[in-house]
Amino acid sequence: MSKQPIDKITTPQTVVIISNFILGIGILTLPRTVTEKVKTPDGWITIILGGIIAILVAFIMVKLAGRFPGKSIFQFSKEITGKWIGAIISLCIILYYMALASFELRAMSETTRLFLLQGTPNWAIILPFIWVGLYLITGGINPIARMFEIIFPVTVLFFLLVMFLGIKVFEVDNLRPVLGMGLGPVMKGLTTTSLSFVGFEIIMIIFMFMKEPNRAMKATFIGLIIPLVFYSITFVMVVGSLTVDGVVTQTWPVLTFIRSFEIQGLLVERFDSLLLVVWIMQLFATFSVCYYAASLGLSQMFKKNINGFIYGLAPLIYIVSMVPKNINEMFEMGSMIGNFTLYFFSSVPVLLLLITLIRGKKS
Template identity: 40%
Template sequence: MAQKNQQQRISGYEGAAIITNTMLGAGLLTLPRALTREMLSPDGWLVIIFEGIVFLLIIYINAKIVKTHNVDSFFNYTKEGCGVLIGNILNLMIALYFIGVASFEARAMAEMVKFFLLEFTPMGVTIFAFIICAIYLIIGGISDMAKIFPFFLIITLVILLTVYGLSLKMFQINNLRPVLGLGLGPVKNGLTVVSVSFLGVELMMFLPKYLRNKKKLFKASVIGFSIPVILYILTFCVVVGAMTASEVMTMIWPTISLFQSFEIQGIFIERFESFLLVIWTIQFYTTYVVYTYFAASGFKNIFGWSIKKNVLFVGAITFLISILLKDGNYVIVFSDYLGYIFLIVFCVLPILIFLLVAAKRRFKAS
């Protein structure tokens, strides 16, 4: 048993790759449209920078909580703070939130594939195949997931940065001006939009159990969070700088639409968006895998069921939820609700549990 647990340990680098791959889901493809529609200005990059700094502070606070109270599993931490009954209820809510995010990723993937690739393929077939492939990886455990995620991340970064570089010939800096031309009002309106794209960083609270060295949690979380934020800023600037804010807000997948709109003579590859579709199918996959795994871990903590049984159960539930979402508009509304729950799980709940645990430990010590 000890050897098996040791095999399920991951390095800080692998932990950072898990956070990065989990954050790079649908956000990068839809964030430029969501921000420009909400702000009605090209100042979205300022919002991403501001929220990125705020979330780095929250990462620091949560890392200090883990270090101060030697948190191994956040599921156990909630029980210590709130008692077994209330703690299990909270853990169930967190597991259901993870299932919600996994369902959103599966449906968002299917929407993208149907829009660009398999127009006449039933969406249920696409989602079912996606989930079956994910379950195959999840059953191997977090160590197998962590080994393949850095490889996926390198491929994503190379392809994405290459295609961004090729698109710079369409970029016009004036499309991002004037900075704060409409004042600070649009910036305030865009704050809630960006937080949805940060889904995934909350998993830092559930990683200590699997890290070989828990002291590397803060470093791994900062690196894992910073890479997507930099890509978000770069994506917004490239997309809006090439197509203007007024045009971007009318598109469903503006990032992909950008790469459909340009050609480079002398290069044998004509459809550059094909590369983006490939890497983002991978990113949807990795995000689904991680959230499904931690949802299954939550059920194991609450009910004592085995991970393999939980994975099959979660896979079935996510399939049903993703199918029940009627269309793309429902998917967007669903993601908005997930964004609000994310803020509670990552920003509010750890601090509340920390205060309860600190009070209990002080009372016992006295």
């Protein structure tokens, strides 16, 4: 059995893992995906409502994990539902993290090829990232947490800088009228915004590593509030600058927004390349956690050392990442993963918690 579950992470590390996990490829496309559904400038309201729903579901997950200290969902699901049903739940989660790791790799490759390394084949970008990720996660959860602590402040500072500099092209009239068509369009976009908060379910795995598990609720809340603020500011700035019609026509509207202004006299006048470097780090961080979670799940299911599964999963993740033939198929893959997450993680933890409460009352 792997020794890695005895590793411990602090509460701030838990916060940055949750926040960084949520902030992946989604923020680069969020204004477009939300606006396509809502078709009005009120998408920021939809984002806030989606964040509130995510926080409520996350609290249920924390309550569930808190009843089984020192164990992950791969272990306590068997205790709650029995060996076979628990194994099916664990396998679904493992396959989900494998697919998400592959999607993040492919998204990282597509953005890199499009904006930084034109003409480079996908395999030449994906394979080095898999090797570096493999090297990282063999050290356990602590190196992953420390990497997140490095990436997170860089992301926050650069994000705030870019959004502040973009005020010169921002027009508040592009966000009016507020609720001009009522709440109907706002509610239509809830599914899309809920998918943007995918990642907070990692708390059911990293809870077992926390030094202060009694602070898991606070850590999860802060970890979700940070992406909620990021998403809201991004939507307001991008739609306010490009208009609703302009955002819908862009594949990567955030990058288009950053390219729409230049700051004369600074060391760097164009910020899109810098943003891509920061977000490639974000995508790599998300990939690393997914890779580790899938490997940990297999090691706990079969009660074997984790290292064998880390090496074994690498070729599988590569193969799945190469399945989409183009960027449109990649987005379809992301939508399928997001839909699975929305329905699976909003229902299964609730059912598991209800079963534990009912059995607790009976006993």
